[in-house]
Amino acid sequence: MTIKDKYAFVGVGLTKLGKVPDFTPEELASQAIKLALADAGMKPSEVDGCIYQQGMGGGLSDAGPLLQAGIHASMIWQVASLGSYANVMVAMAISAMESGLCHTVVLTHASSAASRRGGGMMPMMGNSTPGAYGWYGPGATAACIAQRYMHNYGLKREQLGSIALTLREYANKRPDAIMHDRKITMDDYLSARMIVEPLCLYDFCLVNDGAVALIITSAERARSYKKKPVYVMGSGIDHSLRVAGNSSEAIHHFDGFIADRAKEQAFKTAGITLKDIDVAEIYDAFTIFLLSQLESYGICKKGEAGAFVADGNLKLNGSFPSNTSGTGLSWGYLMGFTQLTEGIRQMRGEGGACQVKDAEICLVTGLGGMVDNGSAATCTILRR
Amino acid sequence: MPDIKKQLPLVTASNQTFWDAVKRHELAAFKCQDCGALYVAEVDCVACGSQQGEWVKLSGRGEVFTFCIYHQPFHPAWQDAIPYNVAYVKLAEGLVLMTNIVGCDNKDIHIGMPVEVVFEDVTAEVTLPKFKPVEK
Numbered sequence: 001m002t003i004k005d006k007y008a009f010v011g012v013g014l015t016k017l018g019k020v021p022d023f024t025p026e027e028l029a030s031q032a033i034k035l036a037l038a039d040a041g042m043k044p045s046e047v048d049g050c051i052y053q054q055g056m057g058g059g060l061s062d063a064g065p066l067l068q069a070g071i072h073a074s075m076i077w078q079v080a081s082l083g084s085y086a087n088v089m090v091a092m093a094i095s096a097m098e099s100g101l102c103h104t105v106v107l108t109h110a111s112s113a114a115s116r117r118g119g120g121m122m123p124m125m126g127n128s129t130p131g132a133y134g135w136y137g138p139g140a141t142a143a144c145i146a147q148r149y150m151h152n153y154g155l156k157r158e159q160l161g162s163i164a165l166t167l168r169e170y171a172n173k174r175p176d177a178i179m180h181d182r183k184i185t186m187d188d189y190l191s192a193r194m195i196v197e198p199l200c201l202y203d204f205c206l207v208n209d210g211a212v213a214l215i216i217t218s219a220e221r222a223r224s225y226k227k228k229p230v231y232v233m234g235s236g237i238d239h240s241l242r243v244a245g246n247s248s249e250a251i252h253h254f255d256g257f258i259a260d261r262a263k264e265q266a267f268k269t270a271g272i273t274l275k276d277i278d279v280a281e282i283y284d285a286f287t288i289f290l291l292s293q294l295e296s297y298g299i300c301k302k303g304e305a306g307a308f309v310a311d312g313n314l315k316l317n318g319s320f321p322s323n324t325s326g327t328g329l330s331w332g333y334l335m336g337f338t339q340l341t342e343g344i345r346q347m348r349g350e351g352g353a354c355q356v357k358d359a360e361i362c363l364v365t366g367l368g369g370m371v372d373n374g375s376a377a378t379c380t381i382l383r384r
Numbered sequence: 385m386p387d388i389k390k391q392l393p394l395v396t397a398s399n400q401t402f403w404d405a406v407k408r409h410e411l412a413a414f415k416c417q418d419c420g421a422l423y424v425a426e427v428d429c430v431a432c433g434s435q436q437g438e439w440v441k442l443s444g445r446g447e448v449f450t451f452c453i454y455h456q457p458f459h460p461a462w463q464d465a466i467p468y469n470v471a472y473v474k475l476a477e478g479l480v481l482m483t484n485i486v487g488c489d490n491k492d493i494h495i496g497m498p499v500e501v502v503f504e505d506v507t508a509e510v511t512l513p514k515f516k517p518v519e520k
Contacts, residue, residue: 124391124459131391132512133484135470136458143452144472151450151495197453197467254450254472 004269005383007094008222008229009344011040011106011215017332018178020209021115025059028211029110030068036106036213037069041226044070047215049102051077051089053335055111065108075102083283084237084368086336087378091235093216103218109337110211139204141253142286143196148254149288150198152303157198159306161189163287164202164329166314171326173353178206179330203287205328212337214344230347233361234381236266257289257367259296259377270361270381274298277381278359279346280322281339283367284329290322293365296377316354324354336366340380347384360384390461392510399425401439406511409503411442413479422479444501445518446475453490473499473515487516 013036015028023031029052037044047066050073054060062076075096079085086109093105130136149155168184171177184202192200222229238261267273274297284290294305299320314322325331325342332338343364345351366378395403402424405412413422418434422442428435451471457463471485471493485493486502499515506512 126391127394128391129393130482131459132393132506133470133482134390134454134459134462134465134468135482136462139458140452140454140470144450147452147495148450194453194455197455199452 002269003094003098003235004233004271005231006219007097007216008219008231009214009216009382010222010225010227010229011036011042011213012341012344013037013039013213014176014341015211017176017208017210017334019114020112023209025055025057025110025112025211026061026064027068028112028209029060029065029108029213032110032211032213033065033069033071033106033108036215039227040215042104042215045072047071047073047104047106049073049075049093049096049105051079051092051105051107053079053085053089053109053337054081055109055335056081056113057111057116059112059116060110065110066106071106073102075105080368081335082368082376083285083336084366084376084378086340087235087364087366087380088237088376090216090232090340090380091237094232094235097218104215104221105217106213106215107337108211108213109334111334112209113207113333114209137196138285139196139199142203142288143199145254145256145292146198146203146288149292149306152255153306155291155306157190158186159310160199160203160287160291161186162310162312163284163290163314164189166309166312167284167323167326167329169315170324170354171330174325174331175352177326177331178208179326199286199288202329205285205333206330208332210332210334212334212341214337214340228348228384230344231383232380233272233383234266234268234270236262236264236379237376238262238265238378239376256292256302257296257377259293259365259379262377262379263297266379266381272361272381276361277320277363278361279324279343279356280320280363280365281324281327281343281346282322282365283336283339284323284327285333285367287329289367293367293377297363297365297379316356321356324351324356336368336378339364339366343380343382347382349384388460390506391459392507393512396425398427401426403510405439405441406503406513407509409511411444411501411513412439413442413477414438415440422477424479424481442479443476446473446499446515448472448485448493448495448497448499449474449480450495451485451493469493471515481513484514485516486514492517
């Protein structure tokens with residue numbers, strides 16, 4: 001039995017992204033859920049499941065946002081706050097529907113990262129061995145990966161910069177992108193302040209408020225709603241790093257993320273190959289994460305991703321159009337939902353000036369966790 | 385406002401031996417008796433599944449595996465340390481440790497740079513292993 005094409009996204013709800021200090025994460029989530037219901041033309045009573053993901057600062061309760069939107073769900077699950085989890089939530093929703101726990105699930109994520117700083121991935125108080133060495137935030141992991149890549153393959157800053165510029169160009173064409181009105185040049189990139197060297201300001205994703213809600217249901221039910229369903233062809237999860245700290249095995253990810261099993265699961269279920277992908281939305285908490293995954297998924301050979309991005313292959317007219325909203329670096333960061341949301345929009349033909357013409361199949365990827373505490377590569381394959 | 389101090393390492397029952405050794409200015413690791421994999425805590429071996437291991441002394445010599453330089457503080461206690469480095473050092477025995485490189489400019493740190501352990505007594509009770517460059 002396969003899950004291929006058995007479930008489809010029917011509703012997308014997005015709040016304003018950027019600085020939205022007047023609303024709590026809970027209120028933002030509730031707004032997003034209402035927008036998703038309206039987008040689908042669905043009544044609140046038709047949703048019976050919810051999976052939600054906190055933003056970095058937390059703030060979401062189990063049923064709060066649902067009740068404000070008039071939903072009385074029988075199933076509510078919470079997942080970890082990592083970039084891998086949007087795709088995991090798709091797999092969880094499908095598993096829940098396959099097993100009969102529920103028939104229609106809303107996936108939601110809300111963040112007040114810009115207005116209510118705090119939280120974060122590393123403990124800031126009490127004892128912490130990484131903290132004793134001044135190691136805070138996933139940016140250091142990204143910087144250490146970039147350092148290795150520069151050493152092993154001669155990656156140039158201009159090549160990372162070309163990712164930042166390509167994504168910014170996409171965002172400049174998308175009215176709802178946070179960086180819609182702000183252009184950048186290679187000179188801007190090269191002269192930007194360093195955050196964690198060798199990565200500068202433009203290598204880091206945005207820090208913003210905002211919420212998203214996506215509604216997924218069975219293919220049969222999906223046909224009765226307003227929007228054209230976007231089907232899930234395949235789903236893959238790979239916790240390839242089995243190590244919970246302290247082993248020298250943990251260094252593997254400094255030389256590139258491993259996504260073998262995620263890729264194999266998803267593509268096998270979907271019954272397609274990389275050649276069938278028309279558009280990709282690749283998790284981009286940092287430029288180097290996007291670059292590294294081009295190799296993890298076999299889009300480039302090891303060591304060739306730098307030249308690949310600098311040659312413009314990720315652009316709309318390139319050989320592998322990717323991250324078409326400007327995603328985490330320039331559109332808005334909603335963990336892995338940034339990619340999943342844009343993937344669904346591309347499959348609906350809602351990409352506006354960044355729509356990949358005649359696109360039928362989309363690869364969405366996610367990454368989560370850091371080098372020392374395990375990490376996961378995840379993906380979803382969507383079709384229109 | 386109280387003085388914000390840098391965090392101290394998290395010492396637990398499983399890694400007490402590592403931190404006790406560091407306090408004596410020795411570097412130790414927990415070695416799997418079956419496959420030889422090294423850890424800084426008493427754990428079942430994630431490489432082979434063995435539950436047999438013992439603490440061994442390490443040479444303290446190795447090389448920089450990767451590193452980064454913080455130009456922005458992510459914790460108030462590190463404000464005055466900017467710019468500072470965080471590195472992963474791969475020891476001769478294969479163990480990789482998160483650490484800071486001391487005794488050289490940040491701009492001189494490079495992957496493959498030979499280093500050896502130095503012990504920094506950060507409080508009366510706590511010592512941190514750090515690494516300094518050496519001639520190969």
